[in-house]
Amino acid sequence: MAGEIIPIIMAGGAGTRLWPVSRDTMPKQFISLLEGGESTFQATIRRVTGADFGRPIVITSNDFRFICAEQLAAIGVEADIVLEPERKDSAPAVAVGAVLAKARNEAAVCLALAADHLIRDAAAFVADARTAARLAKDGRIMTLGIRPSEPSTEYGYVRVGAESIGDNAYVLDAFVEKPDRATAERYLAEGYVWNSGNFAFSAGAMLEELTRLAPAVVEAAEAAVQKSVRDLDFIRLDPAAFAAAPKISIDYAVMEKTARAGVLFAAFDWSDIGSWGSLHAVKPQDAAGNVLEGDAAVLDTTHSLVRSEGMLTTVVGLSDVVVVATHDAVLVADRRRAASVKDLVTKLKAEKRPQASEHLRIHRPWGWYQRIDIGPRFQVKHITVKPGATLSLQRHHHRAEHWVVVHGTAEVTIDGEVKLYHENEAAYLPIGCVHRMHNPGKIDLKIIEVQVGSYTGEDDIVRIEDVYARG
Amino acid sequence: MAGEIIPIIMAGGAGTRLWPVSRDTMPKQFISLLEGGESTFQATIRRVTGADFGRPIVITSNDFRFICAEQLAAIGVEADIVLEPERKDSAPAVAVGAVLAKARNEAAVCLALAADHLIRDAAAFVADARTAARLAKDGRIMTLGIRPSEPSTEYGYVRVGAESIGDNAYVLDAFVEKPDRATAERYLAEGYVWNSGNFAFSAGAMLEELTRLAPAVVEAAEAAVQKSVRDLDFIRLDPAAFAAAPKISIDYAVMEKTARAGVLFAAFDWSDIGSWGSLHAVKPQDAAGNVLEGDAAVLDTTHSLVRSEGMLTTVVGLSDVVVVATHDAVLVADRRRAASVKDLVTKLKAEKRPQASEHLRIHRPWGWYQRIDIGPRFQVKHITVKPGATLSLQRHHHRAEHWVVVHGTAEVTIDGEVKLYHENEAAYLPIGCVHRMHNPGKIDLKIIEVQVGSYTGEDDIVRIEDVYARG
Numbered sequence: 001m002a003g004e005i006i007p008i009i010m011a012g013g014a015g016t017r018l019w020p021v022s023r024d025t026m027p028k029q030f031i032s033l034l035e036g037g038e039s040t041f042q043a044t045i046r047r048v049t050g051a052d053f054g055r056p057i058v059i060t061s062n063d064f065r066f067i068c069a070e071q072l073a074a075i076g077v078e079a080d081i082v083l084e085p086e087r088k089d090s091a092p093a094v095a096v097g098a099v100l101a102k103a104r105n106e107a108a109v110c111l112a113l114a115a116d117h118l119i120r121d122a123a124a125f126v127a128d129a130r131t132a133a134r135l136a137k138d139g140r141i142m143t144l145g146i147r148p149s150e151p152s153t154e155y156g157y158v159r160v161g162a163e164s165i166g167d168n169a170y171v172l173d174a175f176v177e178k179p180d181r182a183t184a185e186r187y188l189a190e191g192y193v194w195n196s197g198n199f200a201f202s203a204g205a206m207l208e209e210l211t212r213l214a215p216a217v218v219e220a221a222e223a224a225v226q227k228s229v230r231d232l233d234f235i236r237l238d239p240a241a242f243a244a245a246p247k248i249s250i251d252y253a254v255m256e257k258t259a260r261a262g263v264l265f266a267a268f269d270w271s272d273i274g275s276w277g278s279l280h281a282v283k284p285q286d287a288a289g290n291v292l293e294g295d296a297a298v299l300d301t302t303h304s305l306v307r308s309e310g311m312l313t314t315v316v317g318l319s320d321v322v323v324v325a326t327h328d329a330v331l332v333a334d335r336r337r338a339a340s341v342k343d344l345v346t347k348l349k350a351e352k353r354p355q356a357s358e359h360l361r362i363h364r365p366w367g368w369y370q371r372i373d374i375g376p377r378f379q380v381k382h383i384t385v386k387p388g389a390t391l392s393l394q395r396h397h398h399r400a401e402h403w404v405v406v407h408g409t410a411e412v413t414i415d416g417e418v419k420l421y422h423e424n425e426a427a428y429l430p431i432g433c434v435h436r437m438h439n440p441g442k443i444d445l446k447i448i449e450v451q452v453g454s455y456t457g458e459d460d461i462v463r464i465e466d467v468y469a470r471g
Numbered sequence: 472m473a474g475e476i477i478p479i480i481m482a483g484g485a486g487t488r489l490w491p492v493s494r495d496t497m498p499k500q501f502i503s504l505l506e507g508g509e510s511t512f513q514a515t516i517r518r519v520t521g522a523d524f525g526r527p528i529v530i531t532s533n534d535f536r537f538i539c540a541e542q543l544a545a546i547g548v549e550a551d552i553v554l555e556p557e558r559k560d561s562a563p564a565v566a567v568g569a570v571l572a573k574a575r576n577e578a579a580v581c582l583a584l585a586a587d588h589l590i591r592d593a594a595a596f597v598a599d600a601r602t603a604a605r606l607a608k609d610g611r612i613m614t615l616g617i618r619p620s621e622p623s624t625e626y627g628y629v630r631v632g633a634e635s636i637g638d639n640a641y642v643l644d645a646f647v648e649k650p651d652r653a654t655a656e657r658y659l660a661e662g663y664v665w666n667s668g669n670f671a672f673s674a675g676a677m678l679e680e681l682t683r684l685a686p687a688v689v690e691a692a693e694a695a696v697q698k699s700v701r702d703l704d705f706i707r708l709d710p711a712a713f714a715a716a717p718k719i720s721i722d723y724a725v726m727e728k729t730a731r732a733g734v735l736f737a738a739f740d741w742s743d744i745g746s747w748g749s750l751h752a753v754k755p756q757d758a759a760g761n762v763l764e765g766d767a768a769v770l771d772t773t774h775s776l777v778r779s780e781g782m783l784t785t786v787v788g789l790s791d792v793v794v795v796a797t798h799d800a801v802l803v804a805d806r807r808r809a810a811s812v813k814d815l816v817t818k819l820k821a822e823k824r825p826q827a828s829e830h831l832r833i834h835r836p837w838g839w840y841q842r843i844d845i846g847p848r849f850q851v852k853h854i855t856v857k858p859g860a861t862l863s864l865q866r867h868h869h870r871a872e873h874w875v876v877v878h879g880t881a882e883v884t885i886d887g888e889v890k891l892y893h894e895n896e897a898a899y900l901p902i903g904c905v906h907r908m909h910n911p912g913k914i915d916l917k918i919i920e921v922q923v924g925s926y927t928g929e930d931d932i933v934r935i936e937d938v939y940a941r942g
Contacts, residue, residue, distance in 0.1 A: 297818065297822070299811065299814060299818060300808075311798070311799045311800055311801060312799065312800040312824060313800070313803075314803065314815055314819075315802075315804070316802070316803070316804035316809075316811050316812055316814075317804055317805035317808035318792065318803065318805050321789065321792075323801070323803050325796075325801050328783065329782055329785065330782060330783070330784045330785065330801055331786075331787070332784075332785065332792065332794050333786070333788055333789065334787065334788035334789050337771075338787075341787055343770060344768070344785055344787050347770060348768060353783060355783045372843045372844045372851065373851075373853050373919065375917065376878070377878065377894070380843060380851065380919055400895050404873045404923070406846065407846065407847070407848065407849065423848070426873050426897060426899065448844065448849070448919075450897075452895040453895075
């Protein structure tokens with residue numbers, strides 16, 4: 001069955017419960033939350049690069065296209081990157097994936113995977129994927145079920161049927177929603193398993209069931225694919241067609257209703273890293289039960305997670321807390337109530353606080369920038385440009401800029417004149433000049449940009465030309 | 472008695488329990504912790520500027536001389552600023568104050584005050600100061616006693632004698648050290664009061680008692696004053712003479728032993744703001760018992776203090792916590808155990824973490840600077856220079872500097888050449904050049920300094936000339 005399983009990686013989620021590290025502009029699946037520096041998206045992709053798997057179909061948001069492409073390039077994997085023009089739930093994503101897989105191969109078997117789960121035992125995962133794919137080939141829509149370690153109220157559950165359809169595989173009796181604590185305890189006693197949200201199915205069977213149970217989803221997916229356009233390395237779904245898709249989960253649209261559902265008991269360890277509490281649980285802890293990451297120090301503190309992305313972060317005399325410090329936001333939460341962080345983020349978004357959605361470090365196709373100082377009539381940014389990358393040709397109406405090269409070499413165009421600037425050289429860009437920055441070198445270019453003017457907002461930028469085709 | 476009471480303000484303490492806001496380089500008495508923007512040092516000084524009081528004697532550390540002078544200038548008060556070459560306890564400070572007061576006036580009556588206490592009712596304070604001074608004139612050494620609001624284990628207590636010596640004033644039976652909880656409860660039942668650490672005495676009586684009970688303290692104080700030198704606006708005590716003073720508190724050296732002690736029940740509200748917990752207690756709280764300062768947001772959180780000096784700081788699902796975020800350090804602590812913060816700071820100092828002692832914003836006589844970015848071979852600073860102020864004439868061996876003026880006007884000297892730079896102009900200082908920055912204007916000068924070189928440490932600075940006489 002070499003290359004027969006087509007992975008569909010669902011990487012469009014927002015992951016607000018891991019705020020302030022995970023934000024709309026850079027959600028948890030793309031962040032290096034675990035040891036080794038890889039994101040869970042990259043780890044998920046790498047689990048499906050063996051001989052059993054075909055070229056992955058990644059379904060993500062338009063907002064994440066550059067980070068997604070960059071992370072694929074970093075691990076040397078090619079994929080179809082499908083861009084959702086807006087965020088729908090999982091059913092439209094699965095439908096789009098199935099449509100694309102079926103176009104490749106009428107008899108395609110798909111493995112739909114969340115991009116934000118942690119699975120350490122890749123061999124066990126691949127073995128289970130093979131088993132699930134074999135059953136899917138026979139027409140089953142298989143979910144990967146997880147044997148519960150506790151009566152969690154954070155997961156949906158699966159009632160396992162009596163009929164065995166293979167090793168550790170059974171007909172599926174029913175999907176049930178996230179329960180309360182008492183119900184969860186009963187589920188555990190009665191042998192229910194967690195619904196991992198990872199599925200194996202043949203594209204044909206899934207589309208048949210969708211057509212029968214949620215026809216609007218399939219119609220929208222087919223139209224959005226048919227009218228999609230290739231844009232750089234991306235498949236950009238048609239916005240109008242995709243907008244017609246209902247916002248519905250694949251559980252609700254198909255799995256709770258179909259008679260074809262099966263469940264395979266996963267042999268691998270699994271965590272959805274759904275909250276800071278679950279991240280604490282999967283990390284190596286010290287003797288006091290603490291997980292300390294970055295510049296952290298604690299005193300008389302136990303069973304806590306302290307993660308700092310910069311500043312010294314300290315805890316005194318507390319237990320069961322989560323403390324996460326980024327460059328522009330700090331979260332302190334009860335570890336056992338860390339799922340409520342999403343309610344905090346909802347509140348912060350309602351208050352229109354930029355930290356709710358945006359990172360201080362803004363990723364762009366050419367690299368990233370970060371504000372390091374701001375005051376009346378001035379702003380200072382650190383700009384890092386990747387080798388070979390080019391910023392747009394642009395002008396500003398309200399600010400002049402001073403660029404000091406602190407690392408690498410810059411090729412700077414000012415009003416048509418091109419000049420190289422090396423480390424410790426500075427360029428001056430008067431208000432209104434047409435300018436462009438390019439890194440012609442083999443190492444990162446780092447610039448300190450000092451903006452001076454009556455208005456330094458990000459929207460005072462007139463793009464005259466852009467290799468990344470941005471507005 | 473106009474001008475008869477000489478205030479001795481003891482402003483040399485470190486205040487580590489209010490870390491990370493209070494640090495060795497800028498301790499709590501000089502920080503604006505309360506509404507109105509004033510420090511407790513300034514508020515303490517202002518309470519003793521009425522007709523009853525003479526020119527204050529401020530006793531502080533050499534390290535705090537500029538901030539002390541600056542804060543006095545800001546409220547328009549002149550004082551003798553006495554600089555301790557090293558940190559001793561309170562007895563040497565009181566002795567030095569008494570020696571200086573007696574030199575002014577043989578019959579001087581002094582009021583020794585901590586610079587880090589909160590007293591809101593200035594009129595009640597002045598009335599009490601008058602009463603205490605009158606009793607002190609008669610030879611009493613008066614402590615201002617505070618009626619306890621709870622059986623605190625954080626304060627020393629005073630056992631009140633039976634003999635009345637005036638309205639709310641009694642002979643003092645005994646000073647007792649910080650008790651355990653049970654003892655504190657007994658003290659409350661038996662009518663003990665807190666020792667506020669503020670005293671009134673005649674300089675002569677205090678020096679007599681010190682000579683009898685702690686002669687080494689008086690000898691050192693007298694010698695240190697006799698050999699002191701005036702340096703700018705400061706009285707710099709002789710280091711060798713002062714070094715001979717034992718490290719001992721005035722309570723232990725005199726108050727616990729003298730037969731002249733009296734206690735006046737203070738009519739004013741009082742807090743020593745000894746910890747984040749006591750700061751929470753004196754601040755206006757919202758309906759949930761929270762004190763939120765700066766960019767803070769909470770959810771399901773009660774009886775907590777959240778203070779941010781910059782970044783968005785959030786708390787979810789916790790009670791009785793203190794969260795303090797500065798630009799380079801975050802503290803999260805149990806509000807009821809906030810006094811343990813000093814143990815954390817001790818640990819951080821042992822680990823030689825700069826955040827334990829130094830602020831990111833470094834105050835200098837000419838203004839302040841703050842690092843805003845750092846990387847291999849570069850560093851970026853924001854520098855603010857006060858009107859009229861001048862940095863030292865200096866050179867660096869390992870770094871070039873780019874200065875971009877973002878506010879005000881700079882007079883820059885480079886290898887003898889003097890030039891004015893206005894907003895949006897940049898100066899380049901090659902490695903090794905002799906340079907100086909001066910603010911000739913009427914408003915703050917703000918510069919973004921980009922350093923580039925093989926070493927950007929603060930110690931690569933050769934001072935050729937310095938108006939502030941620094942090494």
